[in-house]
Amino acid sequence: MTTTADDAAREKSPLPAGETGISFARPPSDGTEEAARRAVLRATDHLLARQHTGGWWEENFGTDVSYDAHDLFLRHLLGVLDERVAVASGRWIRSQRSADGSWPLVFDGAGHLGTTVQAYVALRLAGHRPDEEHMLRSAARVRELGGVAAAPLEARMWLAMLGLWSWDDLPEVPPEIIALPKWAPLNIYSFGFVMRQALVSLSIISAHRFVRPVPFGIDELSAPSDGTDAALRTPAPVFGWEGLFRRANTALRAYRRVTPRPVRRTATRAGARWLVERQETDGSFGACTPITTWVVIALHLQGYSTDHPVLQAAFGFLDDCASWPADGVRKLQTVHGPVWDTCLSVTALRDAGLPAGHPALVKATDWLLTRQTDRPGDWAVRRPRLAPGGWSFQFHNQNYPDLDDTSEVVLALLRVDHPEPARVDGAVRRAARWCLGMQSANGGWGAFDADNTSSLPSKLPFFDFGEYCADQPTADVTAHVVEMLAALGMERDPATRRAVRRLLGQQEDSGAWSGRWGVNHVFGTGSVLQALAAAGTPGDHPAVRRAVAWLTSVQNEDGGWGEDWESYADPEHLGRGSSTPSQTAWALLGLLAAGEHDSDAVRAGVRRLTDRQTDAGTWEEPQFTGVLVPRAVACRYGYYRHVFPLMALARYAHRPGPEDVR
Incomplete structure (x- = not known):
């Protein structure tokens, strides 16, 4: 990526002749003030x-291209991905790629593994073949950065829904967290508002372990040690927060297997109601595209069809946040x-x-x-x-x-x-x-x-x-x-x-x-x-x-x-x-x-x-x-x-x- 800014000092045009009514109380003291x-x-x-x-x-x-990728993932998962949208979004995502094949979090920044993995998979959804030169370079860069297993949790959550990662290698997010009273530690209100809506959505998605596979694999993104989340396969430390929550995660997995279905169903319904109550008048959730995307998936899993008014309004917001800066190019505004x-x-x-x-x-x-x-x-x-x-x-x-x-x-x-x-x-x-x-x-x-x-x-x-x-x-x-x-x-x-x-x-x-x-x-x-x-x-x-x-x-x-x-x-x-x-x-x-x-x-x-x-x-x-x-x-x-x-x-x-x- 390159900037269009002109860093060279240059002569300015004369003062504008606008009728703003702006005046200065005294003459300028020198050329700098003038x-x-x-x-x-x-x-x-x-x-x-x-x-x-x-x-x-x-x-x-603007943000990085992760949310453009999420928009394509959402539309695939709900079976509404339009080829025109996919191709145009793919053009935008590709245009933001760095010379080394990665995607950064910021302009001219270092390649970010999670963003690069998600951008690569989004391009595959948009029809880019893995043997194309730009895809080969991006896959190589993912491997250099540590492979899919080293990617941040959010990226692997999306891959699990796309059938490219195992839910067993992700932490449990129990939907029953919605029932914790407001005074209890780790109730949903102990999280910041963005994390709060994401947490409730993820708990529903995790409960369903939703998968709608994509018609391709991503073995080319695997570093030699990939295949499982190594951190979850090694013994939990005896002391410290990591060990405590690793053991808690093991217990939650066992709890998943024995949880009575009515209990889990009640929890996911309560989470869905909580989310719907927070839909804004423009159809959004959290008034931004990333949270709206998570919530739409969660509600769809709870039985909301794509033509339900709640989801129709949400898609209306997402479409409103999309712009077409050039013919055949589509990018998503985060908020x-x-x-x-x-x-x-x-x-x-x-x-x-x-x-x-x-x-x-x-x-x-x-x-x-x-x-x-x-x-x-x-x-x-x-x-x-x-x-x-x-x-x-x-x-x-x-x-x-x-x-x-x-x-x-x-x-x-x-x-x-x-x-x-x-x-x-x-x-x-x-x-x-x-x-x-x-x-x-x-x-x-x-x-x-x-x-x-x-x-x-x-x-x-x-x-x-x-x-x-x-x-x-x-x-x-x-x-x-x-x-x-x-x-x-x-x-x-x-x-x-x-x-x-x-x-x-x-x-x-x-x-x-x-x-x-x-x-x-x-x-x-x-x-x-x-x-x-x-x-x-x-x-x-x-x-x-x-x-x-x-x-x-x-x-x-x-x-x-x-x-x-x-x-x-x-x-x-x-x-x-x-x-x-x-x-x-x-x-x-x-x-x-x-x-x-x-x-x-x-x-x-x-x-x-x-x-x-x-x-x-x-x-x-x-x-x-x-x-x-x-x-x-x-x-x-x-x-x-x-x-x-x-x-x-x-x-x-x-x-x-x-x-x-x-």
């Missing part, structure tokens, strides 16, 4: 032109993210100086107000008396609002002059009350739940996601909520002060903070510095100084910042990587919040962004700087390259004068 102002005006015009007529902004949300894209766009435009009452901002506010959740979701299990009021990432997701979207939406709404202020104020009050009620006992905020901090789910063999099976409070989400509370004048509120203490306690020895939902320490550190400044932490605070020193120390020679996805697994990559527009902007936003406007580091970062702005007014960024599950699922937010550079340059260009300094 270039920043020109870039802000171009980026503003670019972003305004991209607003949907309905008021929102949205661009493609729609208009709420996130819209609130960040509003904030970026207000940073740029767009008047608060501009029609585009009012229209965006009108749309955002229609997206606020008005009924309890799974979060209410831990907060049953808390009234709803959050926002979700997607068009339709009443069950799983999140603290990140909610805080950023409020920050955007507070900066718009809307003709119905009482309507906006009511929505903001509901959101603030919900956020305060979702604070965890340790002072921080997770993304979807409060106090979802059990370490037990990470020990189970059901997933390969480690500590990310739960929804631990994180520095980045906590920082965004703190920033929101400060904007509401609550910087001295006990909840805010407790959260600030939590953030200060999470700072790493290097001076950085890790990022859960953006890659990685550059994102976390930039987010926390903005929150600390908003909450009144002085710029000379030792924690702020240490963070500034760290950001400055990892700045690239070209003036930008970047951090490789591998930093989640290898500390050598922390803060290190090729410069990207979004990560450069994150670092600049943090440094500007810390009072570093006139530093050499900030000026170099600003020049990096202004030099790399395209003539269209945006930036090119093929890299994946977003995260769904660290070390497992990366993502590319299409709008990050638009909004964050605009925010950073705007906050630099609107230089604070002496009268603005507190």
